Amino acid sequence: MTAIATSDTALQLTRDGQLKHFLTLDGLQRPLLTDILDTADSFIEVGERTIKKVPLLRGRTVVNLFFESSTRTRSTFELAAKRLSADVLNLDINTSATSKGESLSDTLLNLEAMASDMFVVRHSQSGAPHFIAQSVTPGVAIVNAGDGRHAHPTQAMLDMLTIRQHKGSFEGLKVAIVGDVLHSRVARSQIAALNTLGVAEVRVIAPGTLLPRDVESLGCKVQYDMRAGLKDLDVVIMLRLQRERMQGALLPSEREFYRLYGLNTEKLALARPDCIVMHPGPINRGVEIESAVADGPQSVILNQVTNGIAVRMAVMSMAMSGQVAERTRGQAEGEQA
C-alpha cells in the first residue's frame, strides 16, 4: 500500500483548491472545512422534506466499497448518494470475487469499466484510498470512509457540524477525546479538524497504553486522569475500545477501564453544565459509556448520525464538481495546445 505523506494532500485538491477526492483532513485549510460545513448545513433541510431528493448527482454512479463492516457510515453514504439522485451500487465484499482472490486493483478496474463516477472506500489498510486515488482513471472521485488507523474524515466533519450546531462556533471551546486514541482513525481526523477550525484546546484522556507515541505532536494536551481532564469541558467525545485492532494486553480489564475512563453521570457533572457528549459509534454500553449518559439530555450521539447524511452529501457533491472542473480545464488546455 502507498505510504501516506503530507504531500499526498495535494492529491485531493484541484489546482484552484477545490476538493476532487476526500482522503484526509491533514493539510486542508479552515476555509475549505468551513465550506464543507456550510454546504452540509444547506443539505439538512433536504432530509426534512417529504421528497428527500436534489438532482446534483443525477446520472452519476456511486460505488460503495466497504472492505470492513459498517452500519452508520455505509448507510449514510448510501442515503446521501440517493438524496443527491445518484445511482448507487453497494458491492457486497463477502460475496464478491474478492473472496476468490481478486486483487483490489482488478476489482477497481472492473468497476471503472462500468462507468463509475465515485468510489466510497472503507479498508483495513491505512492508505488504501490514497492508493486508489493515485491509480484511478481521471474524473473518478475517491472518498475515504475510514482506512486502518489513519483517517475517517467524513466522521470528523459530521462531528464538527454537530459541535457547531450546539455551540455556535469553535472559538474558545475545550474539547476532550477519551479512550482508545491509539487505534482510532476517528480521533486522528477529529484532532486535525478541531485544530484547523480553531478550538481553544484539544485534550486526549486515556491510559498511556492507548495513546500513540506522537499524540502531542498532533496538537493536543494529554491527561491521564479522567476526573481532572473533564474540568471546564464544552465537548466530550468518547471512543470505542477497538478490541479487533489490539495486539497484546493493553488493558487490565474492561471493568477496570470503565472504572477509570468510562463516562457516567457522576463524572460528567465535572464538566461544564452545558457540555455535550459525543460518540462516533458503535457504542459499548458499560465499557466506555453508561446508558444514562448515552441516552441522556447532554448526549448528541444520534444528531451525529443524522448529520452524517448532510456532510456526506456535501463531500460527494463538492468532489464531483471538483472532478468536473478539472476535466473541463484539462480539455480547454488540450484544445489550446
Ligand code: CP
Ligand atoms: N462511526 C462509524 O464509522 O460507524 P460504522 O462503523 O458503523 O460505520
